[in-house]
Every structure is written in C-alpha cells, then in structure tokens.
Amino acid sequence: MTRRLVAVLVAVLLLAGCGVPADKQPRSVEPPFGPPAAPAASSAPGRVEQAFCLVRSGQLVRTVRQVDTAGGVDGHLRRLLAGPTRAERAVGFGTALPGAVHVLGARLVDGRAQVEVEPPGEESGRSDEVLAYGQIVCTLDSRPDVTGVSFLLRGRPLEVPRADGSLSAGPLTAADYPALTGPD
Structure with a gap:
C-alpha cells in the first residue's frame, strides 16, 4: 500500500514538472479561422453573438456581432447583406457583396443552407465574386446548425467559385476558402 502511494506521488510530481514554461509577459493568441467550436457566451444580457465574414485588404475576416436574436439562416444572411456596421467600417471592414451576388433568400434543408441567387446584371463590373460567395459561405458555415x-439559381444548383478558382455546386464550407482568409 505504501509503495503504491509513493509511486502515485512520484508520478504526480513528475507530471507536475512537465509542461510549457510561463511567458514573462502576456501574449495574444490568434484563434483559428472558421466556425467556433461552441457558441460563445454573450456579454450583453438578452443578446447573442453571431459571426460574420467581412472583407479587409482583399481577404475574408471573421468578426462577431451582438444581435438581439440568432434567428434562422435567412435572417443571418440578411444581416450580412446589410453590410458592415459603422464600427466595423471604422476599422477597415468592407463587403464584396453589392453588385457581385444578388441574394433572394436562404433556407436550411437537412443541415445545408441553400441560398437562392439571381445572376448579377451585365453592368455590375465586379471581379471579386469569389470574395462575395466566400463571405456568404463563411458566415453561414459559422452556424452550428449548418453543415x-x-x-x-432559379431552383437549380449553381456552381460558384472557390478560393482556388475551381467551380463547385457545393456543399461548400469555410474550408473551401483558405487562401482568402485573413486573421480575425
């Protein structure tokens, strides 16, 4: 019995000595891009946090907003389509959506967000469709109910650009846009 207790104590002391040494000063940690592992706790009572992918310096960057209710995929998408908030614009966030993708609505079917779009007019002149589609995909993919x-397009699957330039009818996730993702 005593021998077993000594062995356990030695093992505990050895394990306690292992690990990463403490830094002398705090350092910032960059979270990985993509959907959070679990919904974050809201800092304001009665509000929830919702992730949005916006554009800064030609890259997709995830940001989190406080909203009154999480709502469904269509409501989440409508908030993205409304563009960056004043505070987000002040720190350099923008959007590639106006003129690049005309969204009619979205619904959730068996875990997949289906986004109905209409083709942009000839006059759009936009060349950043991949960022626009990436914004939508990365935003909706951040939801725990979206796989x-x-x-x-008119009820039929539409192939859209991925970050590597290839076209895909989906289902797409944030992982399809790694070359375009920037730090949070």
Whole structure:
C-alpha cells in the first residue's frame, strides 16, 4: 500500500514538472479561422453573438456581432447583406457583396443552407465574386446548425467559385476558402 502511494506521488510530481514554461509577459493568441467550436457566451444580457465574414485588404475576416436574436439562416444572411456596421467600417471592414451576388433568400434543408441567387446584371463590373460567395459561405458555415452551403439559381444548383478558382455546386464550407482568409 505504501509503495503504491509513493509511486502515485512520484508520478504526480513528475507530471507536475512537465509542461510549457510561463511567458514573462502576456501574449495574444490568434484563434483559428472558421466556425467556433461552441457558441460563445454573450456579454450583453438578452443578446447573442453571431459571426460574420467581412472583407479587409482583399481577404475574408471573421468578426462577431451582438444581435438581439440568432434567428434562422435567412435572417443571418440578411444581416450580412446589410453590410458592415459603422464600427466595423471604422476599422477597415468592407463587403464584396453589392453588385457581385444578388441574394433572394436562404433556407436550411437537412443541415445545408441553400441560398437562392439571381445572376448579377451585365453592368455590375465586379471581379471579386469569389470574395462575395466566400463571405456568404463563411458566415453561414459559422452556424452550428449548418453543415454546408449551396447556391441555387432559379431552383437549380449553381456552381460558384472557390478560393482556388475551381467551380463547385457545393456543399461548400469555410474550408473551401483558405487562401482568402485573413486573421480575425
């Protein structure tokens, strides 16, 4: 019995000595891009946090907003389509959506967000469609109830650009846009 207790104490002391040494000063840690592992706790009573992918310096960057209710995929998408808030614009966030993708609505079907779009007019002159589609995919993919995002044009699957330039009918996730993702 005593021998076993000594062995356990020695093992505990050895394990306690292992690990990462403490830094002398605090350092910032960059979270990975993509959907959070679990919904974050809200800092304001009665509000929830919701992730949005916006554009800064030609890259997709995830930001979190406090909203009154999480709502469904269509409501989440409508908030993205409204563009960056004044505070987000002040720190350099923008959007590639106006003129690049005309969204009619979204719904959740068996875990997949289906986004109905209409083709942009000839006069749009936008060349950043990949960022626009990436914004939608990365925003909706941040939701715990979404396993992928697909796009429909007049009810039929639409192939949209991925970060590598290839076209895909989906389902797409934030992982399809790694070359375009920047730090949070």
